[in-house]
Amino acid sequence: MAYDDADRLMDEMSASLLEVLFSSAPFGLHLLDTELRVVRLNTAVPPVRGSSADELTGRPLREVLRIAEGSEVEDLLRNVLESGEALRGHVVRVRVEGDPQERYFELTAQRLLNPEGRVLGLAGAVIDVTDREREHARVGVLEAIRRRVGRTLDPSVSGEELAGAVVPEFADVAIVEVVDSVLRGDDPPLAPLPPGTPLMRTAFRSRLDDLPQAHPVGTILRLPAPTPFTQALTDLRPRVVPLHPSAPWLSVDPPRATAMRAARCHTLLVVPLALRDTVLGLVSLYRAEPSPPFDADDRRLAVELAAHTALGIDNARHYVREHTVAALVQRRLLPRRPESHTSLQAAFLTVTGADPGAWYDTIPLSGARTALVVGRVSGQGLNAATTMGRLRTVVRSLSAFDLAPDELMARLHDTAVELASERADLPLGDPLRCETLTADCVYAVHDPLTGTCVMAVAGSLTPVVGLPDRTVTVPDCPAGPSLASREDAPFATVEFEVPEGSVLVFASDPRITSSLALSSGPLRVVPDYDRRPLRELCDALVYALPDSLGTGDAAVIVARARSFSPGGFASWRLDADPSSVAIARDRARKQLTDWQVDPETAYNTELIVSELVTNALKYGVPPVELRLIRDRTLTCEVRDSGSAAPHLRHARVVDEGGRGLFIVSQLAHAWGTRFTPSGKTTWTEQPLSQR
Numbered sequence: 001m002a003y004d005d006a007d008r009l010m011d012e013m014s015a016s017l018l019e020v021l022f023s024s025a026p027f028g029l030h031l032l033d034t035e036l037r038v039v040r041l042n043t044a045v046p047p048v049r050g051s052s053a054d055e056l057t058g059r060p061l062r063e064v065l066r067i068a069e070g071s072e073v074e075d076l077l078r079n080v081l082e083s084g085e086a087l088r089g090h091v092v093r094v095r096v097e098g099d100p101q102e103r104y105f106e107l108t109a110q111r112l113l114n115p116e117g118r119v120l121g122l123a124g125a126v127i128d129v130t131d132r133e134r135e136h137a138r139v140g141v142l143e144a145i146r147r148r149v150g151r152t153l154d155p156s157v158s159g160e161e162l163a164g165a166v167v168p169e170f171a172d173v174a175i176v177e178v179v180d181s182v183l184r185g186d187d188p189p190l191a192p193l194p195p196g197t198p199l200m201r202t203a204f205r206s207r208l209d210d211l212p213q214a215h216p217v218g219t220i221l222r223l224p225a226p227t228p229f230t231q232a233l234t235d236l237r238p239r240v241v242p243l244h245p246s247a248p249w250l251s252v253d254p255p256r257a258t259a260m261r262a263a264r265c266h267t268l269l270v271v272p273l274a275l276r277d278t279v280l281g282l283v284s285l286y287r288a289e290p291s292p293p294f295d296a297d298d299r300r301l302a303v304e305l306a307a308h309t310a311l312g313i314d315n316a317r318h319y320v321r322e323h324t325v326a327a328l329v330q331r332r333l334l335p336r337r338p339e340s341h342t343s344l345q346a347a348f349l350t351v352t353g354a355d356p357g358a359w360y361d362t363i364p365l366s367g368a369r370t371a372l373v374v375g376r377v378s379g380q381g382l383n384a385a386t387t388m389g390r391l392r393t394v395v396r397s398l399s400a401f402d403l404a405p406d407e408l409m410a411r412l413h414d415t416a417v418e419l420a421s422e423r424a425d426l427p428l429g430d431p432l433r434c435e436t437l438t439a440d441c442v443y444a445v446h447d448p449l450t451g452t453c454v455m456a457v458a459g460s461l462t463p464v465v466g467l468p469d470r471t472v473t474v475p476d477c478p479a480g481p482s483l484a485s486r487e488d489a490p491f492a493t494v495e496f497e498v499p500e501g502s503v504l505v506f507a508s509d510p511r512i513t514s515s516l517a518l519s520s521g522p523l524r525v526v527p528d529y530d531r532r533p534l535r536e537l538c539d540a541l542v543y544a545l546p547d548s549l550g551t552g553d554a555a556v557i558v559a560r561a562r563s564f565s566p567g568g569f570a571s572w573r574l575d576a577d578p579s580s581v582a583i584a585r586d587r588a589r590k591q592l593t594d595w596q597v598d599p600e601t602a603y604n605t606e607l608i609v610s611e612l613v614t615n616a617l618k619y620g621v622p623p624v625e626l627r628l629i630r631d632r633t634l635t636c637e638v639r640d641s642g643s644a645a646p647h648l649r650h651a652r653v654v655d656e657g658g659r660g661l662f663i664v665s666q667l668a669h670a671w672g673t674r675f676t677p678s679g680k681t682t683w684t685e686q687p688l689s690q691r
Helices: 003-024 061-065 070-083 130-148 155-166 228-235 248-252 254-263 296-333 381-399 405-424 510-517 534-544 580-594 599-619 660-667
Strands: 028-032 038-041 087-094 103-113 119-128 173-179 198-206 220-222 239-242 265-275 278-288 344-351 358-364 370-377 439-447 452-458 464-466 493-497 503-507 554-561 569-574 624-630 633-640 670-676 679-687
Touching: 028 061, 028 103, 038 061, 061 070, 070 087, 070 103, 070 119, 103 130, 130 155, 130 296, 155 173, 155 198, 155 278, 155 296, 173 265, 198 278, 228 239, 228 265, 228 278, 239 296, 248 254, 254 265, 254 278, 265 296, 278 296, 296 381, 344 370, 344 534, 358 381, 358 554, 370 381, 370 503, 370 554, 381 405, 381 439, 405 439, 405 452, 439 503, 464 510, 503 510, 534 554, 569 580, 580 599, 580 624, 599 624, 599 633, 599 660, 599 679, 660 670, 660 679
Parallel strands: none
Antiparallel strands: 028 038, 028 119, 087 103, 103 119, 173 198, 173 278, 198 220, 239 265, 265 278, 344 554, 358 370, 370 439, 439 452, 452 493, 464 503, 503 554, 569 624, 624 633, 633 679, 670 679
16 A cells, blocks of 8 residues: 555544544543633533533533533643643532532543644543542541541540541531430440430531531430331331421421421431440431432441441440449549548549549558558559559558558558469450559658658659648659569658648649649649648649649549647656656556546556556667557557567466556557667557546
């Protein structure tokens, strides 16, 4: 074939191909001039289907295709004319006459040049990608639900997360209502939902401005029947319901009907929140003009959204239930009010809630002293609460032996190690086995007679001391290892002055005490904290904590030191001579008379003084000192420098001695021995009743 014939054949075939494309191509083809007006097109796509090519020729492309973002698309096409860079795969929204739903088209455009390089216009192709884009949108909504719903352990917040994920991408209005008992952690009822079961509206979201609500969020309501809502909660099936004004069920629920009409909603999609044939709540989705009605694909998507949300709400319900039980256990394990002497006022305080693993305690000790204890156990829920209760009980038991704070903390550490060992021996399938047990604790003993406090710390729970001159100090106590940790460091004690009017703050969250210790902290700005009522002071400290502190739940003790009345105690140094027993008894008798102690208690005290002083002179090491303290009880103390502990014996009939401590134990309400670096003190306590 000759060269000219080949060129002619190519031109004829190209022209024939162009005719075939414009006459029968399944996608839209458009030739545009430099003003973006249609020069030639086919009518294969829905926007121009049914129209003739002649009546569309010469009109702008955006009018021909009814493109929603017409001006934006024209800017893109002009850029193709100017730069020559092709536009590929740009998705536009198109309105088709007679179709209530917008459609999506993928637009591709290429610049056309003549042989001399002059711009002739554009060649464009339009492909209907509505199904693809709608599927992408549904997948996006589902991904948003999976990403956002269930992030918190609050069943009411799960509803808010759902509503925020579907509006406006999937629905114009979203309402979530949850069975009220489920919000409190109870088991959800079985379907069908019993009539009159209360539900709480937990979420409302709308893209429409100033839309009235039939029921505000937080309202507890009982759904009237029969309506699509009650039917969905009966058979657990979703429903797409056209909202005709004449629908008979609208008259059953006038508030909802009024709100629907105000929003001009045309379709309702109601989906039950259900899990294993139980009912957790209800999701109501609405669409209003110009949004299209819900279809079968939307209904299937809504079922998936509701299933994921129901699972999140049920997980949150389990947490609420466990948290409620843990909080109840904690309340039963913690003291209801502080135990304190007249020389130390104390108040308990919780900040931002109740951590099941946090505890506080005040323990009266011999010699008018008071132990202040604050601690926290790692973990959450019931396990943390029960472990806390066990440790608190151990502290109470050890304090009865009058141990020094560092020794008590060492024995508490041994107990925590044993509890951790028991946890490690649990079956492999028990989730508690994988939770490491650690605990922090501070144990301080306030002595009003010396105006001091002795303290030992496990972890980082150092208290803060506010002095009467508004100086705020943090006792410099070496932090011991956390309880049950693998560290083998010893515990240390620190002794610091606590003048009258001082305020001590112990907290299970170290961020609270750190904030109080700052130069601008609450203890410095609260006026007259050394004289204000203690409960009022607690409130003032909470109000003054900065919002940015970010503390979790915390247990706090606020204590204020008062001076011990000088007439409330008396002490005497005794010579190492047998005659000192009679001298001690005589001095005790006179002091008890001055205190107006009843004769029976006074007589018993004289016997106790006689026996304790005799033991100290016989078995102890001088010097010997007798001290009487009148507080909530009458305390008798005999000190000596020896380290041998007295012990109670049951003397035989033929024994001439050995009955001293037995007599003391019968006369006293309580007795014991505590050791100090300089010796030991044997003490007794008796109930006091005035004459």
